[in-house]
Amino acid sequence: MARILFTCxxxxxxxxxxxxxxxxxxxxxxxEEAMGRIVREPVRIAASGRTDAGVHALAQVFHADLPESCxxxxxxxxxxxxxxxxxxxxxxAARYVSADVHARFSAEGKVYEYLICRDAVLNxxxxxxxxxxxxxxxxxxxxxxxxVYVGTHDFRRFAARRGNEPEPPPPGFYERTIHAAELxxxxxxxxxxxxxGNGFMYRMVRMLVGTAxxxxxxxxxxxxxxxxxxxIHAPKTRFCAPAEGLYLHRxxxxxxxx
Amino acid sequence: MARILFTCxxxxxxxxxxxxxxxxxxxxxxxEEAMGRIVREPVRIAASGRTDAGVHALAQVFHADLPESCxxxxxxxxxxxxxxxxxxxxxxAARYVSADVHARFSAEGKVYEYLICRDAVLNxxxxxxxxxxxxxxxxxxxxxxxxVYVGTHDFRRFAARRGNEPEPPPPGFYERTIHAAELxxxxxxxxxxxxxGNGFMYRMVRMLVGTAxxxxxxxxxxxxxxxxxxxIHAPKTRFCAPAEGLYLHRxxxxxxxx
Numbered sequence: 001m002a003r004i005l006f007t008c009x010x011x012x013x014x015x016x017x018x019x020x021x022x023x024x025x026x027x028x029x030x031x032e033e034a035m036g037r038i039v040r041e042p043v044r045i046a047a048s049g050r051t052d053a054g055v056h057a058l059a060q061v062f063h064a065d066l067p068e069s070c071x072x073x074x075x076x077x078x079x080x081x082x083x084x085x086x087x088x089x090x091x092x093a094a095r096y097v098s099a100d101v102h103a104r105f106s107a108e109g110k111v112y113e114y115l116i117c118r119d120a121v122l123n124x125x126x127x128x129x130x131x132x133x134x135x136x137x138x139x140x141x142x143x144x145x146x147x148v149y150v151g152t153h154d155f156r157r158f159a160a161r162r163g164n165e166p167e168p169p170p171p172g173f174y175e176r177t178i179h180a181a182e183l184x185x186x187x188x189x190x191x192x193x194x195x196x197g198n199g200f201m202y203r204m205v206r207m208l209v210g211t212a213x214x215x216x217x218x219x220x221x222x223x224x225x226x227x228x229x230x231x232i233h234a235p236k237t238r239f240c241a242p243a244e245g246l247y248l249h250r251x252x253x254x255x256x257x258x
Numbered sequence: 259m260a261r262i263l264f265t266c267x268x269x270x271x272x273x274x275x276x277x278x279x280x281x282x283x284x285x286x287x288x289x290e291e292a293m294g295r296i297v298r299e300p301v302r303i304a305a306s307g308r309t310d311a312g313v314h315a316l317a318q319v320f321h322a323d324l325p326e327s328c329x330x331x332x333x334x335x336x337x338x339x340x341x342x343x344x345x346x347x348x349x350x351a352a353r354y355v356s357a358d359v360h361a362r363f364s365a366e367g368k369v370y371e372y373l374i375c376r377d378a379v380l381n382x383x384x385x386x387x388x389x390x391x392x393x394x395x396x397x398x399x400x401x402x403x404x405x406v407y408v409g410t411h412d413f414r415r416f417a418a419r420r421g422n423e424p425e426p427p428p429p430g431f432y433e434r435t436i437h438a439a440e441l442x443x444x445x446x447x448x449x450x451x452x453x454x455g456n457g458f459m460y461r462m463v464r465m466l467v468g469t470a471x472x473x474x475x476x477x478x479x480x481x482x483x484x485x486x487x488x489x490i491h492a493p494k495t496r497f498c499a500p501a502e503g504l505y506l507h508r509x510x511x512x513x514x515x516x
Contacts, residue, residue, distance in 0.1 A: 009381065090380065090381065090382045125267075125269055127269065127346055129383070
């Protein structure tokens with residue numbers, strides 16, 4: 001078998017998320033089926049992480065182990081897969097790697113972006129691709145909330161349960177480091193929130209954005225948000241931003257990845 | 259009855275074109291149904307022109323005659339319709355006009371834009387929203403072809419039959435004036451072709467783009483294109499660019515429109 005690492009982009013709107021499930025219509029099922037048609041045997045792929053239904057990717061990464069019998073160049077794999085996939089999923093790059101490289105476990109960090117549109121009316125071409133917030137809020141308070149998140153924290157109040165957590169969790173289980181959380185203003189009422197971290201738990205970015213929005217609306221102070229982050233006994237946040245504004249922007253690997 | 263003129267934008271991908279048809283799923287049917295739910299009686303609307311299945315609009319214009327009994331401000335009409343329509347159709351503006359104003363017959367001109375993406379791989383967020391041309395062609399020849407179109411010409415070789423043409427056509431029936439046909443280069447391999455004219459026949463912009471692309475590929479010289487345009491006995495062009503790259507950008511009305 002030869003391991004190959006793919007980078008792909010997708011519009012998440014037509015899919016029920018990354019993770020394979022009964023009934024299909026997921027990104028994993030769609031890509032595995034296309035690969036299976038090429039190699040003529042079942043293929044399993046492993047992503048850097050799942051994305052929820054409606055979440056997009058500009059550069060998701062996954063690996064697959066392919067039989068030596070259908071060895072072709074990485075460039076040809078990109079072209080062949082694109083020929084078999086719908087236009088809403090595009091392979092961007094591929095490379096052969098050694099068998100100890102893993103799309104998820106070798107990743108050092110991720111960058112997510114979250115799009116917010118402040119226009120009174122949401123452009124139909126952004127429908128399903130941004131969170132439309134026509135009501136008033138403070139961009140300064142939004143930035144203040146984002147600054148609270150930066151650093152190494154126990155983010156358990158900002159993660160949804162997936163049902164597979166160990167009980168009790170080992171020390172540091174919910175700890176993540178956010179290297180940067182920035183707001184970039186784009187033209188025409190668009191805001192881009194950029195999160196760079198060493199890892200994000202299930203729904204974490206959406207919960208960070210949803211809670212920061214509460215601060216931006218003046219319903220919670222940045223100090224209260226900070227207190228909530230430091231108190232591991234505080235209840236989980238109830239605020240989760242919609243999936244459609246979220247983009248997996250990049251998965252970061254060590255430069256010496258072979 | 260009070261006549262109201264609406265400006266709207268839509269993503270044409272999920273629709274079978276503007277024109278109402280049996281089975282619905284057209285823009286006209288969807289908007290008429292939403293208006294009907296608001297005024298509680300059937301409503302008919304008239305657009306500046308039809309757009310084909312898959313064609314988009316940034317500012318389509320249509321009018322409707324609404325019963326005086328449900329008179330509300332133009333702003334409220336915009337909000338009410340947006341509340342009843344899917345996010346792929348958005349009302350942008352509305353104004354009450356006199357009964358002699360007609361979305362189609364009062365129009366003085368139109369601007370269409372056509373998007374071409376030259377990237378090797380089409381970004382999934384442009385799928386259905388641009389013509390993907392990864393093969394080589396000359397942008398200089400494309401511009402030369404566009405220059406041929408500018409002016410007042412008999413464009414019958416660049417229009418599809420709709421079946422309702424008079425036979426024989428009266429003089430000037432196929433004559434249109436193209437004020438400008440320009441190529442704008444955008445970042446990241448995107449080209450925007452902009453057509454401003456006093457009117458466009460059925461499929462005309464797509465046929466202009468499709469034929470200009472033949473010139474750009476070196477399969478026809480700009481001189482041959484010019485000869486084809488001047489010879490009204492030449493056969494119709496066989497080249498029609500895909501619907502998904504086309505955007506109705508603006509409908510132009512006299513400034514004194516009341």
